[in-house]
Amino acid sequence: MANRPLSPHLQIWRWGPAMFVSILHRITGNGLALVGLFVLLWWLGALASGPEYYATFQGLMNSPLGYVVLVGLSWAFFTHLMSGLRHFVLDIGAGYELDRNRLWSILSPVLAILLTAAFWAAIKLL
Amino acid sequence: MGNGTSIGRVRGLGSAHSGAHHWLLQRFTAVGNLLLSMWLVVSLILLPDLGYETVSQWIAKPLPATAMALLIVSTFWHARLGLQVVIEDYVHDAGNKFAAIVALNLVAFAGAAFGLFCVARLALGAN
Numbered sequence: 001m002a003n004r005p006l007s008p009h010l011q012i013w014r015w016g017p018a019m020f021v022s023i024l025h026r027i028t029g030n031g032l033a034l035v036g037l038f039v040l041l042w043w044l045g046a047l048a049s050g051p052e053y054y055a056t057f058q059g060l061m062n063s064p065l066g067y068v069v070l071v072g073l074s075w076a077f078f079t080h081l082m083s084g085l086r087h088f089v090l091d092i093g094a095g096y097e098l099d100r101n102r103l104w105s106i107l108s109p110v111l112a113i114l115l116t117a118a119f120w121a122a123i124k125l126l
Numbered sequence: 127m128g129n130g131t132s133i134g135r136v137r138g139l140g141s142a143h144s145g146a147h148h149w150l151l152q153r154f155t156a157v158g159n160l161l162l163s164m165w166l167v168v169s170l171i172l173l174p175d176l177g178y179e180t181v182s183q184w185i186a187k188p189l190p191a192t193a194m195a196l197l198i199v200s201t202f203w204h205a206r207l208g209l210q211v212v213i214e215d216y217v218h219d220a221g222n223k224f225a226a227i228v229a230l231n232l233v234a235f236a237g238a239a240f241g242l243f244c245v246a247r248l249a250l251g252a253n
Contacts, residue, residue: 030212033205040201041241044194047182048244054178077163084156091153122171 017105024109025083028076036073074119078112152207158200165193182248191249195242202238206230 013019046057060066086108089095095104138144169190173180184190209230217223 026212029205029208033209037201037205037237040198041237041244044241044244044248047178047185048247051178054182058177081160081163084160088153088156119167119171126171 017102021083021086021105021108024079025087028080028083031076032073032080035069036076039069039073071116071120075112075116078115078119079109082108082112082115148207148210152204155200155204155207158196159204162193162197162200166197185245186249186251188249191245194245198238198241198245202234202241206234209234 042057046054061070086095086104089104095101169184170176173184185194210227213223213226213230217226
């Protein structure tokens, strides 16, 4: 790499909600791609391997660490979903007014936490 | 190779070497992910339990098996596109970038193939 001056990175900007939700979108996307798809394949592989191995998989996922992984993945899923929907709106050229952009940058991750809680309540109650 | 039109002479020469195709595919697969993941979330909630009998009988049916197969294709495709952008953003050495994208392609195709094989095995009743 040529030793040229680089454009300013994270440390120079004042933090704001739009910056936060953009970084969150990338982090949760990476988490879903690397951990989420792995757990999806593990689940399908356990099913395809038969009842004994599926019981092992269920035992691991019902452990405290299993719950940390599954609740974390569901949070990452709803967070990426909400910020992804925000990107769809931005893609059509809407939602760039400063106050509206700020509002949805805050609401997206908050709605994702509520959806995560609602999802687990529905799983446990229904 | 583009001796004729002005667009033909410059196509592929920008720093990214290609235009909106990757960006559009990311959106198309995102819409697929949206529909298919909503199906999976609702299905997980509505299934009476998540034990072996219930889940294996459910996923063997034609519609759930098809939806799961589509979900695997759409999510692995979307993940491959997204991780490619992350690699391009953070891996600056050309050789390392090439190697990382080769590895990403291998893992993405292998993962999707494994998932599709598991669904086929469950749906076609090898158990």
